Amino acid sequence: MSNRTLISIVDDDEPYRDSMRKLILLFGYTVEVYASAADFLGSRHLTDTACLVADVHMPGMTGVELHRHLVDAGYAIPTILVTAYPDEVVREQALKDGVVCCLSKPVDDDYLEQCLRSALQPGTPIEDNS
Structure with a gap:
């Protein structure tokens, strides 16, 4: 992947958002971060985003709602969803709705990288990490 491939991160937790930004930069991608779904939806990077990494639980619009809104x-x-509060029902529904991966915080770096590759190159296998 080109380092010009844009990954957008939407998470209301600033320290987590910053650490996720640094990690994805290490993978070689360009990264933009947003504190809310509304910030992302109003950004000039919406149409340039190749993959979205969003928190499930956020004030206002959740990551699940953001994904549905975009669709x-x-x-x-x-879209890759992350959560500190895993819920199998939410996970299963999100995957049925077309989300690429649902990850629990703290995310496994290697698994996140697999999910990003799969999101950007459909058909790339992901090892089950549940």
């Missing part, structure tokens, strides 16, 4: 609006942005 309904016609934006086919591969």
Whole structure:
């Protein structure tokens, strides 16, 4: 992947958002970060985003709601959801709705990298890490 491939991170937890930004930069991607779904939706990078990494639980619009909103609006942005509060029902529904991966915080670096590759190159296998 080119280092110009843009990954957008939406998470209301600033320290986590910053650490995720640094990690994804180490993978070689360009990264933009947002504190809320509204910030992302209003950004100039919405249409440039190759993959979205969003927190499930955020004030306002959740990561699940953000993914559904993007799909309904016609934006086919591969999405990876992360959460500190894993819920199997939410996970299963999100995967049925087309989310690439659902990860528990703290995320496994290697698994995140696999999920990003799969999001950016559909058909790339992901080892089950649940």
